[in-house]
Amino acid sequence: MRSPTGQPKNMGKLVEMIQNAVSTGQIDVAEQLAGQMDNYLLSELIQSLYKEGYVALAKERLLQIEPRLLREPTPPFLELSLIWAEICYDERQYEEAAPIFEALAERNPDFAAARFGAASCYLQQAIANLERRIQLYHPPKSEQEKICKYLDDFHQALNLIQASGWHTEWSPAQVRHFPAKPSTRLH
Numbered sequence: 001m002r003s004p005t006g007q008p009k010n011m012g013k014l015v016e017m018i019q020n021a022v023s024t025g026q027i028d029v030a031e032q033l034a035g036q037m038d039n040y041l042l043s044e045l046i047q048s049l050y051k052e053g054y055v056a057l058a059k060e061r062l063l064q065i066e067p068r069l070l071r072e073p074t075p076p077f078l079e080l081s082l083i084w085a086e087i088c089y090d091e092r093q094y095e096e097a098a099p100i101f102e103a104l105a106e107r108n109p110d111f112a113a114a115r116f117g118a119a120s121c122y123l124q125q126a127i128a129n130l131e132r133r134i135q136l137y138h139p140p141k142s143e144q145e146k147i148c149k150y151l152d153d154f155h156q157a158l159n160l161i162q163a164s165g166w167h168t169e170w171s172p173a174q175v176r177h178f179p180a181k182p183s184t185r186l187h
Helices: 011-023 027-034 039-051 055-062 067-071 078-090 094-107 112-137 141-162
Strands: none
Touching: 011 027, 011 039, 027 039, 039 055, 039 078, 055 078, 067 078, 067 094, 078 094, 078 112, 094 112, 112 141
16 A cells, blocks of 8 residues: 555655664665665665665665766755765765765755865865875975965865764764775785
8 A cells, every 4th residue: 555655655664674674784685675666765775874884885876876866966866965975075086076065055055064065075176186286396395385385274174174074974883884995015
């Protein structure tokens, strides 16, 4: 039986079961419950995966969604767009993340985290550009000092923005679900 919105009446229970399965590490069960066809359940699965620190799995599922739906956030993909933007930010893909944060902020002007996310992206890009300039052009000492002053200012601004808590903060339990970092061998 369906509710007036067209969703099965037990949808809330199904969402709860997906969340519980993910939080207990039963990812296969959560994926079976979410199925393949329902965008709402896929969204719930991705949000649960991300919330529990299964960032790589959340990213895999996000990559199955048409990119335009994540880059131009609209319901039911608003939360998924935010998750995608955070993942892009963490992977230093600032040029991908910034417009998503901006679109989220335009859609919801009171959503400060989106504005802080966009600002962080632009500051990170400016920092990278200035550092590249020093490496590529080897400017004279006087110009290098100016660039270093700008870098310090940008880092201070970035620290202020990061202190706002705009980005998901991970607990040690969530971090355990992160993909293992490749080991580096010292020769």
